[in-house]
Amino acid sequence: MERALQIHRVSVADQVAAVLRQRILNGELRPGMPLQEVPMAASLGVSRNTMREATRILSLEGLLKRNAHRGIAVCQLSATDVQEIYSLRRMLEIAAVLGSRSTEIETLSELQQTLEGYERAVRDRDWTRAVEFDLQFHSLLIRFHQNRRLESFYQRVIGELRMGMVLVDRGHNDPGRLVPVHRRIYQLLTAGKLKQCATLLAQHLDDSESRLMRVMNGKSSREHRSAEPSS
Structure with a gap:
């Protein structure tokens, strides 16, 4: 019996969302920057409805934020946002690790594949x-x-961190050092050393939050200095 073919259709809105997502993540569209849907739709050759659907997709991912009075803009995290997100991450991820089982082969296999992709991306500095x-x-x-x-x-929670994490990786002295941490988390997980894995994961999340806060604070300081009138 033949297996049913899975056909994945990508809508125009999905394609527009992909273009905007890339522009946001590569820094072309910066945090806090307002997006004018009509001119942007015209520049991409799509209808306003298509552009609105694309921005809705990115809003659900946490990359854009719609305001009733100011329209839509690239999401900009505050220090409080970062603290709340990482607090949730600690609660959810550490509990997940402590409750994991070595019999969940499919998830462990996907973790391995993801690590390999991560290593390739770091080597390519992508x-x-x-x-x-x-x-x-x-x-x-x-x-x-x-x-x-x-x-x-x-x-939804993790989506809000995408831009911040791109900034962190770009500014990291040696982003390749982040890969072995994930590799060690995976090794401890597969070995059933769950308490050690949870401890390392907690430390990794603490370090990640600290790096992001430093990058955000440095960026805010530079923006403040550039806004000051020259004497």
Whole structure:
């Protein structure tokens, strides 16, 4: 009996969202920058409705934020946002690791494949793809909860970190050092050393939050200095 073919159709809105996503993650569209849907739709040769759907997709991913009075803009994280997101990550990811089982072969296999993709992206110095693999690795950990609603919730939370993590990886003295940490988390997980794995994961999340806060603080300081009138 032949297996049914899976046909994946990509809408025009999905394609537009992909273009905007890349522009956001590579820094062309900066945090806080307002987006004018009509001119942008015209520049891409699509209708306003298509552009609105594309921005809706990116809003769900946490990359854009719509304001009733100011329209839509690239999402800009505050220090409070970062603290709240990482607090949630610690609660969800550490509990997931402690509750994991070595019999969940499919998830462990996907973690291995994600690590390999992460290593390739870092070698190529493709920080946008590296961040996607990084986030995918942590998203896979949430599967150990075996709760699909929790996975969907986590995706919305983690989406807000994409831009910040790209900035962190670009500014890291040696981004390649981040890969062995994930590799060690995976090794401890597969070896069933869950308490050690949870401890390393907690330390990794603490370090990640600290790096992001330093990058954000440095960026804010530079923007403040550039806004000061020259004497």
